[in-house]
Amino acid sequence: GDSVTQMEGPVTLSEEAFLTINCTYTATGYPSLFWYVQYPGEGLQLLLKATKADDKGSNKGFEATYRKETTSFHLEKGSVQVSDSAVYFCALSEEQAGTALIFGKGTTLSVSS
Amino acid sequence: DAGVIQSPRHEVTEMGQEVTLRCKPISGHNSLFWYRQTMMRGLELLIYFNNNVPIDDSGMPEDRFSAKMPNASFSTLKIQPSEPRDSAVYFCAAGVRGLHDTEAFFGQGTRLTVV
Numbered sequence: 001g002d003s004v005t006q007m008e009g010p011v012t013l014s015e016e017a018f019l020t021i022n023c024t025y026t027a028t029g030y031p032s033l034f035w036y037v038q039y040p041g042e043g044l045q046l047l048l049k050a051t052k053a054d055d056k057g058s059n060k061g062f063e064a065t066y067r068k069e070t071t072s073f074h075l076e077k078g079s080v081q082v083s084d085s086a087v088y089f090c091a092l093s094e095e096q097a098g099t100a101l102i103f104g105k106g107t108t109l110s111v112s113s
Numbered sequence: 114d115a116g117v118i119q120s121p122r123h124e125v126t127e128m129g130q131e132v133t134l135r136c137k138p139i140s141g142h143n144s145l146f147w148y149r150q151t152m153m154r155g156l157e158l159l160i161y162f163n164n165n166v167p168i169d170d171s172g173m174p175e176d177r178f179s180a181k182m183p184n185a186s187f188s189t190l191k192i193q194p195s196e197p198r199d200s201a202v203y204f205c206a207a208g209v210r211g212l213h214d215t216e217a218f219f220g221q222g223t224r225l226t227v228v
Binding site for chain 2: 031036043044046089093094101104106
């Protein structure tokens with residue numbers, strides 16, 4: 001079945017550093033891919049989304065490109081801030097394969113000033 | 114719209130007691146998910162409704178867990194009897210199911226502690 005694999009955390013960075021969080025997926029067809037973010041004590045919020053190969057999702061300085069050839073959707077940000085400290089989840093949805101929405105295990109990002 | 118509303122936000126109960134978690138989804142969103150989050154297992158999908166009908170309950174851990182969605186504006190997740198290993202944060206999410214994918218909006222969660 002469909003699945004999502006994320007890099008293990010935690011990721012610890014200094015402010016203004018470059019961020020990459022790796023995500024790869026397994027799917028039977030052509031899923032949509034998502035990044036969600038969870039701040040302490042809150043539910044998950046959609047950060048960005050891509051629905052087909054080579055699409056780039058972007059929001060709040062974060063971006064991720066849907067790479068079908070490598071089945072990846074890595075999250076990047078050029079310069080992180082302390083306020084970016086949170087848990088980041090990669091997810092996929094593939095309605096035609098019966099996969100509503102499944103998540104990776106999450107990667108904790110901690111940014112220090 | 115106020116978003117997905119879950120209640121209670123926190124619940125502490127004794128082992129063996131019945132626990133009911135409640136969710137009010139976003140009006141017009143045709144899918145509803147219940148997830149459980151723990152440090153060990155991450156975010157697990159328990160059950161998924163579409164248009165109030167359970168579509169996939171393969172993630173429900175065992176018969177002690179049950180979920181209902183009697184109408185489009187309300188859902189419950191019940192644990193009876195509860196056990197300490199059920200301690201987790203339970204999230205409800207409302208989804209917009211499109212032709213190709215479902216995009217979900219999460220509530221703030223219910224933190225359940227079973228002692």
